[in-house]
Amino acid sequence: MSEILQKQAPWVTLPLAARELARYNIDIALSETRFGDNGQLTKTGGGYTFFWYGRSAEERREAGVGFAIKTTHIPKLASIPEDINNRLMKMQLPLGRYTCVMLVSAYAPMMTNPDEVKDKFYEELDSLISSVPQSEKLIILGDFNACVCTDHQAWHNITGKHGVGKCNSNRLLLRTCASHDLNITNTMFCLPNRNKTIWTHLRSRHWHQIDYVITKVKGRQDMRLTKALDRPPPHHLQIQLLHPTKEKASG
Template identity: 35%
Template sequence: MDENGIATIDLELSRRGVDIVELQETRLAGTCTIKEANYTFFWIGRPPEESRIYGTGFAISNRPLCSSQTPSGVNDRISVLKVNTKQGTIFTVNAYAPTLAASSDDKDCFYHTLEDTIRKAFIWERVILLGDFNARIVEDDFSWPKCIGHFGVENGQRLIQLCCKNNLVVTSTLFPGKPHRKVSWCHPRSKTWHQLDFVITRSKHKEEFLNTRLYHSADCDSDHNLVVSKLRLEPRTYHNQIKASKKIDVSNLRNQKLQKCYHQSLDKKIAAINTHTSPEEHWEQLSSSIHNAGSEAFGLKKRQDPDWYSQSRELLEPALDRKRAAMLKYQSRATRQTFADYHSAKSEAQRTVRL
């Protein structure tokens, strides 16, 4: 994930209407937060002086942001986010597992840390485990009836053992669907599709999941496709949002005509204030009279939008649309020509974003 491309990811996620997104292999240094038009991005990675590998992150919609706690990192492969809902707290774990080429010690260490993280959740909390596990789930619900539904894909022994020990279930195996909506990654050489990304929850809470499926058309500039789960939950708001008063355009203060209008308007408003009230109410009337008189005379300050994406939307969106069309064409028919077209459209979009 590139810091300059976060705005394009923000637009794509808003098109899908998802509330919380977990990101893996971000390859961004340190811990940081960026707020875009629709989502706030958090990422947890290695220190800046170390190599930029692994890393996890979250993209939380600005609507339920007040219901979410600040994400915390366990290490550069595992992070945790808590979300408050009316049904209870959701303990979400974001995981990026070692690949098949990693040593057995690295894999065992990862799953031991992951299991310790899951067990930190209270018994009444809803645990949702999401991420890129680089594992494939077998079509064997007879051997693992509590962990797998009737619609599994392939094999991943360590992941199945983790689910069995902690009473977890893989939600993507609970729902029927077309095979291409269950696979998230295509092998670059064999062109074979695999399901490596999963959404996992406690067995007692699986009824709250309405569906889990893949979206191949989501263009998030990743070789993995977007996995989306729909839940029957409602966020809980703990902080009431207080609307800030609009700012007065102070650049017009030197205009003598406007100053005269301001004094006249202020005298009228002060004369209309009811003095037989409490000090708090009297101050509220006085402050609102001063602000209203100033806004009427000098006008309100126009908000300057610092979002570079909004300013360049007309230039960026055509390039992103061409990139998305080339990606879908390559996914439907993987040939050298379609790959070259997709690579060219992707490079063009990257050059346009950097302008």
Template identity: 30%
Template sequence: MNDNGKSQTLEATDRRMEVLSTKTKTRLGFWNVRTMYQTGKLAQVTSEMRRYNLHILGVSETRWIGSSRVITSTGETLLYSGREDSKHQEGVAIILKKGAEKSLIEWKPVNSRLIKIRMRGRHMNMTIIQCYSPTNDSEEEAKDSFYEQLDTEVKLTPRHDVLIIMGVLNANVGKDNSNNERAMGKHGCGTMNENGERLIDFCNTNNLVVGGTLLPHRDIHQLTWYSPNDRDKNQIDHMMINGIWRRSLIDVRVKRGADVGSDRQLVTAMIKLKLRKSQKMAHAPTKFNVQKLQDPRIRHSFVLQVKKRFQALQDLDTEVSVDMINSTYEHIKTAYQQSAKECLGFRTKKGSKE
């Protein structure tokens, strides 16, 4: 990727701000600001970003055209992706706190509804996709196109990355997670709509979970949109994380104090990487003590043991099939392992005989 388009890879030679680790909390935010195509609007947005001490902020409905990378007057790095037809509609962006850009591996302006970045972490890298989905009343073709492109970007993401998809999904997922326990929790708001069904199906297919439904909060800390008359309220902006990392998502909540003149609320999230503890083996030794093979008597005994066990292979069916090949392989492996275990034993960590 380059600054004006496709892809950009960055080499950080100096010290990077840590954006993902087991010791520090990464603070993310996403916000539909309704437009950035106004004088002073960018300064307002970055001011609120600093006030809430966010490392990364995803922005929807920027209404900027084209795509580029910009450094703000206060040091934030802005990456944006918009329409190419000169229409000031849609548009997405990701803003990085000053210093966080040094952890940026690459970024991709997909289209006016999707932008993708990849950040370097201490133990794991993190991929973030900022979204601006078609509304629930949009044409089916537009919705299909959006989810097809989003699915493509998810499939292109390295499978070990912590994957975050966030932004305006225009989807009500509701409270009822029956038969969708892997994709959402029980703490959503309202009732699921058609876009909500699409989103949950997408999450089930890609092993994602809707973060805002996992933790109990008051409705005012979950509802992301209010109608002008304050009568209608919905939770339609969401963050998803891949299921294997769901324990690393500490919190997702609305910050009602943030204000840039939008009818949407700023949503923030905290992530602290939690790695799985490696399971200890039942016995410490894992390597056979092959040094014993230097002794002719032990070597002879080992060969006899292997031959004896290989005798059983002569009774196997000679018809070639996948199952037969797998079975034969297992017999051969077992023959060598059992013979080595009886004749050689294991080495300790220091290499001494057991």
């Protein structure tokens, strides 16, 4: 959805996004955005409510994150999506009486950013992951601007056998996943490359896998499929089929 949610005003672009989400019957979606400040918008007749957080109107809009949620699901939420900063946003979704899943929308700095900017993002992501109770499910979704490669033996349980390409110099994502026992689910499913890669470099025309769906290793069985849908470049739409188990109360 990122090519839709760019610099135009929310009331211009969000109806287009709503139609695209309804086409695929998506329940919850997220994306990096270029909207200024923070906001919430429900499009009458569109079926979705949008939440976003970005930089102030005076700043260059290089970062911003958001959620799109079917409006009928809003009353089920424990609380509305909460922004951590303009690159991280979280939302708690109840699963029955005893289980919740924490959804995190993430937009990592690009490789061209200074190291201190990238380090700061992963430090804040690390703190957010650490704040989630061990009993709570966790799903992190977003654009990490990182390639995690096909070397699943070096990153056992973190990546699977079906990654794409070579690992770039940004190993902060892999290290963060390793320190929290997280699994990058995109690498777990055997699919054609066109259904694994998300973004194409407009000059080289090479496709890359940089958007990821990440979960706790023990919650990996909840993930039924992570797949990129065929769309015009530069960005594909990625879907995650989720069937979470509902744990019963102990004792």
